Amino acid sequence: MNHAPDTLLLIAPGCPHCQSVLASLTELVKKGDIGQLKVINIAVHPEAAQEVGTRSVPWLRIGNYELAGNYTPGEISDWVKKAAKDESSRDYIRELLEQQQMDQAIAYLKQHPDQLSALLDLMQREDNSLGVSFGVSAIFEDFAGSPALQKLVPQLGELTRSDKANIRGDAAYYLGLSATPAARNWLKPLLADPNKDVREIAAEALESLPS
Numbered sequence: 001m002n003h004a005p006d007t008l009l010l011i012a013p014g015c016p017h018c019q020s021v022l023a024s025l026t027e028l029v030k031k032g033d034i035g036q037l038k039v040i041n042i043a044v045h046p047e048a049a050q051e052v053g054t055r056s057v058p059w060l061r062i063g064n065y066e067l068a069g070n071y072t073p074g075e076i077s078d079w080v081k082k083a084a085k086d087e088s089s090r091d092y093i094r095e096l097l098e099q100q101q102m103d104q105a106i107a108y109l110k111q112h113p114d115q116l117s118a119l120l121d122l123m124q125r126e127d128n129s130l131g132v133s134f135g136v137s138a139i140f141e142d143f144a145g146s147p148a149l150q151k152l153v154p155q156l157g158e159l160t161r162s163d164k165a166n167i168r169g170d171a172a173y174y175l176g177l178s179a180t181p182a183a184r185n186w187l188k189p190l191l192a193d194p195n196k197d198v199r200e201i202a203a204e205a206l207e208s209l210p211s
Helices: 020-031 044-051 073-085 089-098 102-111 114-122 130-142 153-159 165-177 182-193 196-208
Strands: 006-011 036-041 059-062 066-068
Touching: 006 020, 006 044, 006 153, 020 036, 020 073, 044 059, 066 073, 089 102, 089 114, 089 130, 102 114, 102 130, 114 130, 114 153, 130 165, 153 165, 153 182, 165 182, 165 196, 182 196
Parallel strands: 006 036
Antiparallel strands: 006 059, 059 066
């Protein structure tokens, strides 16, 4: 269901990009794509920046998505559309990892643990930067043993059948992080995997799991 998301924008005097971001958001309010726009000058209200945990502006929250930095009118419009559909966790997490905002990505997933499955799509993309690839791994490690990760065991298990060795290896590693015996049945076949690295990862994962 689409809805016009509310938006919060933090600005400051001397910010070189705040005016253009504000102009873009104001235009989207006029078009009805944004339901409400709240603008706060953090020079006057520094507590607003403290509350959201940012030191840089422009900073904006569009629906559930928090973004920092200079975004073009087209990029802002795209994020508004994504927020309206509330279906773009994968793109949002990837954006955060591209911007090296690991803590924010983890915080978002802690608030929305059902969105951890978005990482399954990200881990299979071949065009990821190193930052995104490392970020996906770091997030899974942060969720080690959590119910959210354990819920993904069947889907990770299916990825152990991928025709790509790196995907099989990653899936085996994340299954080991799940800390649930349910992952063992997916890992055992990988002990005979044609790829040596996959075999080693699977063996280590099995050792880490409870019986």
